[in-house]
Amino acid sequence: LYEFNKLVSTQFFMVGEFEFIEKLRRKYSLGAIGDDCAVLPKDEKTDQVITADLLVEDIDFRLDWTKPEFLGHKALAISLSDIAAMGAEPKWAMLSLGIPENVWHSDFIDRFYDGWFSLADEFNVELIGGDVSRVPERLVIDSIVIGEVAKGKAILRSGARPGDLIFVTGKLGGAAAGLQLMKNGLSYESMKPDRDIELTLRQLQPLPQVNIAKLLKIQAIVTSMIDISDGLSSDLMHLCKESGVGAKVYADRIPVDENLRDLYRSEQERLEIALNGGEDFELLFTVPEAQLSSLNTWTFLRSAR
Amino acid sequence: LYEFNKLVSTQFFMVGEFEFIEKLRRKYSLGAIGDDCAVLPKDEKTDQVITADLLVEDIDFRLDWTKPEFLGHKALAISLSDIAAMGAEPKWAMLSLGIPENVWHSDFIDRFYDGWFSLADEFNVELIGGDVSRVPERLVIDSIVIGEVAKGKAILRSGARPGDLIFVTGKLGGAAAGLQLMKNGLSYESMKPDRDIELTLRQLQPLPQVNIAKLLKIQAIVTSMIDISDGLSSDLMHLCKESGVGAKVYADRIPVDENLRDLYRSEQERLEIALNGGEDFELLFTVPEAQLSSLNTWTFLRSAR
Numbered sequence: 256l257y258e259f260n261k262l263v264s265t266q267f268f269m270v271g272e273f274e275f276i277e278k279l280r281r282k283y284s285l286g287a288i289g290d291d292c293a294v295l296p297k298d299e300k301t302d303q304v305i306t307a308d309l310l311v312e313d314i315d316f317r318l319d320w321t322k323p324e325f326l327g328h329k330a331l332a333i334s335l336s337d338i339a340a341m342g343a344e345p346k347w348a349m350l351s352l353g354i355p356e357n358v359w360h361s362d363f364i365d366r367f368y369d370g371w372f373s374l375a376d377e378f379n380v381e382l383i384g385g386d387v388s389r390v391p392e393r394l395v396i397d398s399i400v401i402g403e404v405a406k407g408k409a410i411l412r413s414g415a416r417p418g419d420l421i422f423v424t425g426k427l428g429g430a431a432a433g434l435q436l437m438k439n440g441l442s443y444e445s446m447k448p449d450r451d452i453e454l455t456l457r458q459l460q461p462l463p464q465v466n467i468a469k470l471l472k473i474q475a476i477v478t479s480m481i482d483i484s485d486g487l488s489s490d491l492m493h494l495c496k497e498s499g500v501g502a503k504v505y506a507d508r509i510p511v512d513e514n515l516r517d518l519y520r521s522e523q524e525r526l527e528i529a530l531n532g533g534e535d536f537e538l539l540f541t542v543p544e545a546q547l548s549s550l551n552t553w554t555f556l557r558s559a560r
Numbered sequence: 561l562y563e564f565n566k567l568v569s570t571q572f573f574m575v576g577e578f579e580f581i582e583k584l585r586r587k588y589s590l591g592a593i594g595d596d597c598a599v600l601p602k603d604e605k606t607d608q609v610i611t612a613d614l615l616v617e618d619i620d621f622r623l624d625w626t627k628p629e630f631l632g633h634k635a636l637a638i639s640l641s642d643i644a645a646m647g648a649e650p651k652w653a654m655l656s657l658g659i660p661e662n663v664w665h666s667d668f669i670d671r672f673y674d675g676w677f678s679l680a681d682e683f684n685v686e687l688i689g690g691d692v693s694r695v696p697e698r699l700v701i702d703s704i705v706i707g708e709v710a711k712g713k714a715i716l717r718s719g720a721r722p723g724d725l726i727f728v729t730g731k732l733g734g735a736a737a738g739l740q741l742m743k744n745g746l747s748y749e750s751m752k753p754d755r756d757i758e759l760t761l762r763q764l765q766p767l768p769q770v771n772i773a774k775l776l777k778i779q780a781i782v783t784s785m786i787d788i789s790d791g792l793s794s795d796l797m798h799l800c801k802e803s804g805v806g807a808k809v810y811a812d813r814i815p816v817d818e819n820l821r822d823l824y825r826s827e828q829e830r831l832e833i834a835l836n837g838g839e840d841f842e843l844l845f846t847v848p849e850a851q852l853s854s855l856n857t858w859t860f861l862r863s864a865r
Binding site: 263272275281283287290297298299305306310315349351368381382387388389390391395399401455 | 577580581583584588592593597599602603604610611612613614615616618619620652654656657658669673677686687688689690691692693694695698700702704732761779
């Protein structure tokens with residue numbers, strides 16, 4: 256049994272950023288800021304959700320660790336994950352690219368778009384705009400995705416109530432372990448064991464839980480949701496903070512990625528990666544205990560991934 | 561009398577960028593790309609327009625030439641100008657910032673937001689989201705603005721017809737001349753003559769023609785419109801290309817900024833700056849000759865700036 260407050264004390268790897276957004280929100284009374292997406296009224300039946308994600312070379316990715324196609328995929332995937340976390344369906348996207356001279360004069364951008372469109376086609380997302388600019392060095396990507404959800408039905412971070420049960424899709428820790436493999440000098444191209452490749456792909460080519468989010472929305476039993484980008488512990492804290500609740504997480508129920516078993520001998524170490532690693536882009540959500548029976552299809556959903 | 565084709569042959573300062581977007585548009589059949597904003601259906605009465613503009617330090621601005629408040633203003637202004645060029649009204653905005661460590665630990669960002677919100681309040685634009693990330697060096701800003709326009713009434717680049725008359729708001733060349741003053745070593749803080757300050761502010765703190773665009777839309781006589789970001793010659797070319805028309809521009813009718821007179825003795829030089837300088841963020845639009853009388857209020861509109 257883990258106490259939530261204890262868990263989150265060690266993993267504030269972006270110190271200042273959350274506080275900054277919080278300050279901005281208070282100073283300018285920004286009601287729409289603070290969830291995975293902003294929610295805007297569209298028409299009588301529909302709300303619109305919109306998200307932006309900035310990816311910076313050598314901060315969020317390294318060109319020598321990834322392939323252009325993976326990076327194009329991931330740039331879209333992280334924004335689709337935000338849309339999914341609202342229980343919404345992605346529709347349109349924009350892409351702003353700051354491109355260094357040497358990247359501009361290679362086949363990088365063509366391959367980047369191949370990866371981007373390959374994922375976009377899977378979910379019928381249309382590219383409608385963006386911007387292209389030169390940068391002196393280091394690629395910059397701003398990914399914007401617009402989605403739609405039934406009016407008033409966007410699933411916020413703030414809807415969790417005391418007594419709700421906490422769920423997470425998929426397995427955790429794989430993306431962080433994949434990142435560690437690359438930090439240790441393994442490049443994707445040279446990897447042999449399937450295990451290493453699978454973990455690395457969790458980091459380089461994450462799958463946004465768009466379809467699962469759609470099914471959960473239909474069930475209409477989810478009270479709050481967030482995607483796991485910073486790590487289970489951080490993102491659960493965000494959800495708790497917005498909902499004004501606390502949380503208890505049972506260590507033995509955390510779905511640690513099985514591929515971590517060979518790489519990390521200590522169970523404690525595996526657990527910490529699953530808790531604090533981040534970038535798994537699974538969905539974390541809460542369900543009232545009375546609705547537990549509605550989650551009967553859950554096993555099916557999970558295996559459908 | 562200037563022949564349009566002759567004019568545009570020298571000022572392709574972003575070679576490759578337009579061609580790249582054109583290639584992308586063809587390859588992936590992207591119908592929504594190519595105007596100042598993408599147009600999306602909203603409800604029965606309204607369309608939505610959306611634009612993104614990427615600003616990169618040392619490419620699009622220099623921190624030692626500007627003030628944080630000016631940069632915040634300009635980041636929003638250039639996107640508001642795109643919204644205005646569709647005849648639309650701005651509503652919501654997102655801001656993605658890539659912030660270097662030293663900028664993060666100064667009062668820069670607070671002052672940047674002061675400038676941003678000061679302009680946003682003027683046009684009732686609400687900040688609804690965005691992203692904040694660290695960058696190793698060089699500030700990056702992606703400015704996204706969403707606007708609204710009556711259904712089917714967005715003014716596209718493609719609506720100009722043979723015989724239409726071409727108009728431009730305000731004066732041209734000031735922003736480019738202001739940039740040249742700073743390139744010559746004058747900093748905004750040290751400037752004395754009002755003329756230099758005025759020109760420099762045209763570059764650092766441009767005024768988007770949001771109100772004029774609103775009035776023009778009501779008149780419903782404008783067949784095509786674009787904002788002057790790259791320069792009159794470039795932007796007129798974009799408009800002509802999308803409309804499938806040519807254009808003649810009368811040299812003596814180009815509204816050259818009066819402040820240029822002391823700085824550039826040659827009329828030819830002044831004219832070239834007004835034609836090719838860019839970043840004036842005035843509006844360029846076309847009107848059928850038969851509607852010319854509807855432009856009676858035009859002098860009023862212009863002086864209202």
